[in-house]
Amino acid sequence: MTSFDDQQQPVVEHTENIKCTSCGGNTEYNPESKGLKCPFCGHEMPIEATYNHTVELDFESAGNSRNHLWQEEKRVFQCQNCGAESVLDANVVADFCSFCGSSHISVTEKDAGIQPGLLIPFQISQDQALDKFRVWIKGHFFAPTQLKKTYRLHKISGAYLPYWTYDSHTQSHYVVRVGNYYYETVTRTVYEDGKPKQVTEQVQKIRWHQESGNYREFFDDVLIKASSTVEPKLLQKVQPFQLTSLTDYKLEYMSGFLAERYQTSLQQGFTEAQDVMKNGITRGIERSVAGDIVQVVNLSTDYTNITYKHILLPIWISSFHFNQKVYQFIVNGQTGKVSGNYPLSIMKIVFVSISVLIVLLMVYLFLES
Ligand SMILES: [Zn+2]
Ligand SMILES: [Zn+2]
Structure with a gap:
């Protein structure tokens, strides 16, 4: 129940149904x-x-x-x-x-x-x-x-x-963790046909800080x-x-x-x-x-x-x-x-499933012959 219960009853305005102005029936x-x-x-x-x-x-x-x-x-x-x-x-x-x-x-x-x-x-x-x-x-x-x-x-x-x-x-007061991207140039050794080779590439890294x-x-x-x-x-x-x-x-x-x-x-x-x-x-x-x-x-x-x-x-x-x-x-x-x-109609599902099986069977027999 609502918190209104312990208080006195509201004054209820009694409202009539809205009557038809022509015949007096309820509209x-x-x-x-x-x-x-x-x-x-x-x-x-x-x-x-x-x-x-x-x-x-x-x-x-x-x-x-x-x-x-x-x-x-x-x-x-x-x-x-x-x-x-x-x-x-x-x-x-x-x-x-x-x-x-x-x-x-x-x-x-x-x-x-x-x-x-x-x-x-x-x-x-x-x-x-x-x-x-x-x-x-x-x-x-x-x-x-x-x-x-x-x-x-x-x-x-x-x-x-x-x-x-x-x-x-x-x-609102907030605290956020903020990440910013930066790139580092990395050199590494790869082997091509068994021979070592130096390649450099850009690798994305993230620098984090907090702010509020x-x-x-x-x-x-x-x-x-x-x-x-x-x-x-x-x-x-x-x-x-x-x-x-x-x-x-x-x-x-x-x-x-x-x-x-x-x-x-x-x-x-x-x-x-x-x-x-x-x-x-x-x-x-x-x-x-x-x-x-x-x-x-x-x-x-x-x-x-x-x-x-x-x-x-x-x-x-x-x-x-x-x-x-x-x-x-x-x-x-x-x-x-x-x-x-x-x-779902079980009858219809069974009927459709059987029909599909029959068609598949006929296709199979046709392809086999
Ligand atoms: Zn019910
Ligand atoms: Zn009326």
Whole structure:
């Protein structure tokens, strides 16, 4: 649990679902029009996309402030199977886990945590995502035919994945080992047809010394994934997201979608961000110190003016079971890039292997005759 527990409950502003101005039904976010759409009468309502440039939040004071917690009423569902925690509008009930397909999912007492400041709204609709799933599964010959026929039955959910971004000024003191090349002329004796002969050549040597100094660098928006429910390899394949499309988080964008609650805490995320920054600082020092070889041997860094943002990035996810194993298929909700893993049909593999063997055998017999 977070460090917010021992404090009093936040004042939750009760927000109604956004009602259709035409018929009063509950509207849903529609990726195609980037507005709200009423599923009952089809009425469309635009959302004004905004970008607030002062969205950076102070990292040091984050632990003792309740101000940044999710303002609307949300419910957190936890999956007993994979541990994923889904944040949904309070009036929505989850009946299966989008990340593993399990129906062992129950509402928890946990609060939804820090409210996202920015998100990338979905641009790919559910129908488009399903089409991509169909094309993808058909393109994989070794996937079982049964799966290809039933793909429409597999649920595909729109989920916002949690990320942190950190900004920080850094000031580092470093010690480096610097090597500079120099050349020595060496004369040695070689034997040609048994006769000794003198040759001179240039040999490269390295002269080493140590030096120390100070180095400053500002890091902007170091992105850290705060979820581990989607297979990292799959997620890697559908990246990148175009972060220039980030817009202010609005309740409207969540309508009909879920957000995964972050599993990496704000603190842990910063520790990971420091590793990224340390790599950047090391490369920066290696570039700025003159020398043929520069190796950082000691580095101590102060991080100041640290700010963070909690952001959400959109994916469509379908988790399907096949012979008691879970497979994930994901679509980047912004760009439409897909990736997934799928079961192999043993029947097809056996069939193809036997066919190949028969062909090889025939070629062999032909060449022998
Ligand atoms: Zn309506
Ligand atoms: Zn699950």
